[in-house]
Structures are given as structure tokens and as C-alpha cells.
Amino acid sequence: MSEQASVLYDIPGPRARRVNLIVSIVFGLGLLALAWWVLSVLASKNQLTAEKWSPFLQAQNWTTYLLPGLWATLEAAALSVVIALPVGALLGIARMSDHGWIRWPAGIVVEFFRSIPVIILMLFAFELWFFVFDAASPFAAVVIGLVLYNGSVLAEVFRAGILAVPNGQTEAAFAIGLRKSQVMTIVLLPQAITSMLPAVVSQLVVVVKDTALGGILVGYSELRRAGSISASNYGNLLPTYFVIAVMYIVINLLLGNLSTWVERKLRTRRGGPVLEIEAGAQTDLMAARQEILVLDEPGSASVMPQTERGFDSRP
């Protein structure tokens, strides 16, 4: 990215450096003024006093409200992903079926749940659960809503991953006499799963953020909702939401970095040795080309007339 960006402007000379410095100073001063203004507003509304922030030093605040909330968030997110993965795999494979009567319903299900807000799904799941089991379960509503949505999203990820496996793999598998189900389970899926792992991990970020939807209408006491109860107890709404935001940012940045790490790991694991061989093959090919070019030159024709004739068939 940085290489691409540097294409957009020259390496700064003396004048450009001066302009950059001036812009930096003006922008920096603007940021400082903004920070000062924010802090002064916070101070004038008594948000920076010790009593607003000291509840975070009390163990009770964490053990009663914040950590159970965090646990509820992570629990719902983890369970949703664990269920959504096989659901997504099934839907994704069904969408690539040779039979229209499997392919079409799967496609409709995937597109339907992808185009509906998760809150709506959670509300429906809440009512459905209540109707079937005669008991309110916000947790089940959140998990069902997240599974329906993310299962459909992961179905597309699975489909893309399977389609990305080179065609030769399928052809070779059929050629050695494997059946359709064997080609999918032994050959295509294992390769697809490694290539789509980064996408699945980054979907985790979406799931963790979406658990917060459960706190709005179906009343699941995840981190945000637990935090608001803590805040009304200690009378520190702004500090609590600030701490919760930081918690979310840390979790999601870690997940994001995990996704990048997995991607890099997989690329080196799969591509490393292959790339070396390819690079070697390429240089050989280049050398061969150069030889051909040399042979094509009129001057070298007298040296190796036979080869020259072989390459130049023009009369």
C-alpha cells in the first residue's frame, strides 16, 4: 500500500518538505485544539472527576457487571460461529449442487437471510422460541439470529473458497475414480478451508460486534447492556461506555491481527516451496527465451543454422 501511495506524490524536495511541515503543524495544532476542547467540555460537565473513574478500580464492578457482560458477548459470539460454520458449509455446498431442487432453495435461503437486518432475525427468533418452548430466552434469540445471518454469509465464503480451488484438482480427482461426494470431502473442502480461514476469522469481528444488537430489543445482557446497568449503578455513563468501547476495540484488533497472521502463515506454508520452484522455472524459461532470441538474430544464424531453421519456418 505504501508503495502504491508513494506513486501519488514525488519524494518531497525542500519546498514540498516545507509545505508538509506547515500542513503537519497546522493539522497537529487543530488536533490539539480539538483534544483540548473535548477535555474542557468533559471537565466542565464533571466527567473527569475521580469518582466517575474510580469504580473501575473496584473489583466488584468488574465481577458483577463488566466481566459477566464480556463473557456473555464472547459466549454468544463463539457459539454462533461454531454453529454457523457447518450451516454455512452445508448451504454453500448445496448452492453448488448439480441438482436444481437443492441449488435453488439453498440460494433463496442464503439471499433471504443476507438481506434482512440481524435485529429483525433476533426479534423473530425470540418470539419463535417463546412460541415453541413457552420460555423467553434472549441468549437463544441472539444465537439463532447470528447463526442465520452468518451462516448465509459463510455459505458465500465457502462457495468462493471451493470455486477458488484450481479446476485440475476436481478433474484429477474424478479421473482416479472418486465419486462426487468424495471429490468434495477429500479433495475440495480441505483445500478450500485453508484458503478461506482468514475470511472466517475476520467474520468473527462482525459476529462479536453484532452480539451488541441483542442488547437493544431482545434484552440479552451482553457487554454494552451490562455496562449500562453498571453505569446507572455508579452514575458514570461516559466512563463506562468509554471502557467498553476500548474493550471492544482491543478484542476486535486482536481478531483482525489474527486474521492477517493466519493469512500470512497460510501463504508461506502453501506458497513458499512452490514459489521457489516457480521462480527457478521462470528463470530457466527466461534463459531459454533469451537463447531463442539470440538464435533468431541474423548474425547467429551462421553459427547454428539447423536450430535457426527449426524456429524460423518462414520461407
Next chain:
Amino acid sequence: MDFSFLSDPRYNVIGAFWMTVQLTFWSAIGAFILGVVLAAMRVCPVPLMRGFAGGVVNIVRNIPLTLIIIMMSQVIANQLGLKLAVREAGVNPQGYLDTQNFRLAVLGFIIYTSTFVCEAVRSGINTVPPGQAEAARAIGLTFIQVIGIVVLPQAIRAVVAPLGSVLIALTKNTTVASAIGVSEAALLMNTLIENESDKFTAVFIVIAAGFIVLTLPTGLIFGSLAKRASVKR
């Protein structure tokens, strides 16, 4: 299945979806402008601006939208006193609250969605061939001109389809505004389910159909727009 609630004057289904459309419309315009500005800042020659834009994007993107919207209302407006609507004395405060909450929600959606617009536009900038920017620099254009006249127009044409997905996600995300009492589709569904709990399947079908009617054409329109806008190379 009983759809009688559709003709009940207590429930304004069309009005709720009109509110969803309005939320989406104003948020989309604001998020597009802010997102493009953030993308330009992320690739600009001033390191401080690059760092600032990158930091903002990485922070905002990782906070749940629910938390942002609720903070807009409870923290920014109620505790810090941000007023986005005029409150007239002697008038029913409901109108003021509705306008205030609507504008707070739009502001929250703009802040959240602009980070996704920024990432989409930035990936579009990467698709513009380096020769374009080099040629622009060679004829003596400044950075603002290079990015504004040459690079961004091509970058945005390349990311029409991803921007369409961002718009669809925004349409669905407007349901979060129900958390601060904006009377859009999700809040209506909540009310309907509470009052007509025996018809919850019919309610779900109506609300789901409404969102499909909103998001399906968006996807189709942006798909064909993307084909027409794509830069032939």
C-alpha cells in the same frame, strides 16, 4: 396467516419504512463524503494526517454500531449537551425529540459507515494504474489535483459494486436506530410483536419483505452501475 394489522391505523408500516429510507439516504450521502475525505487523508503525503485517518478508521470500525448510536444519544447529547434540533418553548417536546434522535442517529451512521467507505475507496485507489498518477505528476499537478482530478474519479468508478454492498449494509444497520427510539422498521416490528404476539410470523414476513424490497433493487442497480462505470483498460 392474519395480516389484518396492515390496515390498522395504529401501525404505520409505510411510514416506518419511509423513516428507514430517510435514515439511509442522509447517512449514505454524509458517509460517502466523509469516507472519501478519510481515504484521501490516508494516502496523503503528510504523515500526521495519514496516521490520524488510519487511527480513526481502525478505532471506529471496531466499535459495535449499537454502542456508537447509544453513545450519540446518551453520552454526546444527554451528558455533553449536543443539540441538533431547536426546542421551542410551549410546544410538545416529542417533535423536538424525534428530530434530535433522527439527526443523532444519522450522525452516528455517518461516522460508522464512513470508515467502510474509506476502506472501499482506498482499495479502489490501489486498482488505479501507477502510470495514471505518474503522468499526472509529470504534467505538474499538485497532490490535491492528482488525487482529486485523476486518481479518485477512477478509484470510485472501480469500487461502485463494493460501495453498493456498503449501502445495503447501511440500510440494514439503520435498524439500530431503534435503540434510541427512532420510529423505523425494527421499532415498529417490536411494537407489533408486543401487541399482536399471536401474528409474529406474519409481522416478520411483512418486515422482512420490506427490507428485501429495499435491498434487492439496490444490489441490482449498483451491479449494473458498476458494469457501466468500470474503467475499460
